[in-house]
Ligand SMILES: [Zn+2]
């Protein structure tokens with residue numbers, strides 16, 4: 249069975265060199281839906297608690313919220329970093345508190361201190377699904393990701409591998425020692 253959770257991501261981006269309006273900087277509220285597949289854990293009668301899926305996903309995805317997302321070769325990138333530098337907010341601001349980790353993968357580099365994500369590929373809805381799967385595939389049994397943003401939407405199914413041991417008391421994934429990091433249950 250699947251547990252399904254959705255959340256909003258507010259972001260600005262553009263499609264550099266795209267022949268259309270989207271080559272201009274603009275913003276969206278994107279809706280990301282993650283479907284996690286596994287057996288139903290009998291103790292809690294759930295596949296996985298949805299708020300825990302959100303917590304796990306948000307730990308990395310908050311980098312994209314209220315962020316500017318630009319491709320690595322976009323000339324707006326040095327221009328914007330210059331403005332942030334001159335304004336004194338390039339390396340952070342006291343009001344920028346909702347920061348994620350400074351993640352770097354083959355697909356993205358996050359600069360949480362100035363709410364910027366630099367991508368290898370254009371950040372389309374399809375591109376976002378590739379990024380999200382890459383960030384979360386080892387943390388969640390992801391069966392499907394859907395991302396909608398304005399009139400654009402994309403979805404992708406993924407093969408899941410095996411079942412994860414979950415806590416019969418609170419449903420979250422047990423650590424490598426069979427212990428629940430949340431409630432202290434031990435297998
Ligand atoms: Zn757009």
Ligand SMILES: [Zn+2]
Nearest residue numbers: 415418428431
């Ligand atoms: Zn537990």
